Amino acid sequence: MKYKIAYIDESPFWINTFYQTFKDEYDIMKIKVESNCSIDEILSILKDDELDAIVTDYLLEEEGDVSFNGNIIVDAVRAYKPHFPIIMLTAHEPQAINHMDDVHIIYGKNILDGESEDELLLFKTKMKSNIDNYYTKIQDTHFKIENLITKRQKEGLDSMEEEELSKLFILLDELEPEGKGLPTNLAQKESITKLHEFVSEAKDILEQLKKINKK
Known part of the structure; x- marks a missing residue:
């Protein structure tokens, strides 16, 4: 395709x-x-x-x-x-x-x-790699989120892992703002609701920091 x-x-x-x-x-x-x-x-x-x-x-x-x-x-x-x-x-x-x-x-x-066939070939290679890398980033983000959520449910996460998971949700929202990013089987779990709320709060904090830095 x-x-x-x-x-x-x-x-x-x-x-x-x-x-x-x-x-x-x-x-x-x-x-x-x-x-x-x-x-x-x-x-x-x-x-x-x-x-x-x-x-x-x-x-x-x-x-x-x-x-x-x-x-x-x-x-x-x-x-x-x-x-x-x-x-x-x-x-x-x-x-x-x-x-x-x-x-x-x-x-x-x-x-x-x-x-220049060489320049055109290089451009084509870069363009395809750019798209491939974009979808690889989405897949990697999905994979990391699933692994962290699975661990969170089985044994819990430490503070650094919780922070990583929050950042991954923010990244996923940037990659797929349409909301397609979260796998269905995970989106139905109660623990994810709390994480979404936390991510929303994190975004608000980041926006406030950006405004402060612009002053």
């Missing part, structure tokens, strides 16, 4: 170029940015279409007649799913770098021009 990637651009040429380059490896959803597009609409696609990654152009204002560029899309996706695979592919790298916190996700569109 192919991974599903959304490619966001205002240019039909680059949308078609990306599609032709990656159609054999991925299921490509083509999103042409036009005047009626919004950040909420793009986030809705991410939530509803079970995407595995997003690739976006940077300079969407160039022809798309919108009030945002790709960096705003990146910020919105990261706010919703901090660990979700997202890549910026742009012909305006210097501008993108000046408006991005994470410059490591920025790549030049020249890799699609067919001039």
Whole structure:
């Protein structure tokens, strides 16, 4: 089964170029940015279409007649799913770098021009690894939570293990905010209700600390 990637651009040429380059490896959803597009609409696609990654152009204002560029899309996706695979592919790298916190996700569109097979192969490898690692992180988090909960029910956890479990629940909420993350057999146990309450309190404390640090 192919991974599903959304490619966001205002240019039909680059949308078609990306599609032709990656159609054999991925299921490509083509999103042409036009005047009626919004950040909420793009986030809705991410939530509803079970995407595995997003690739976006940077300079969407160039022809798309919108009030945002790709960096705003990146910020919105990261706010919703901090660990979700997202890549910026742009012909305006210097501008993108000046408006991005994470410059490591920025790549030049020249890799699609067919001039360097090695660069394209490296990009494809990185993109697939990014998605693979995302799902590995989800699986590892599930596994660690299940092990700690099993131990908690059988023999109890020490304070460090309780803290680790709380952090894992917070991480799981970031990875899968839709609430799919917790296995059904665990979600029905009474002890998990208390842990969810604790995690909710921990998030509130973290938010308060962030506000204090900004002052």
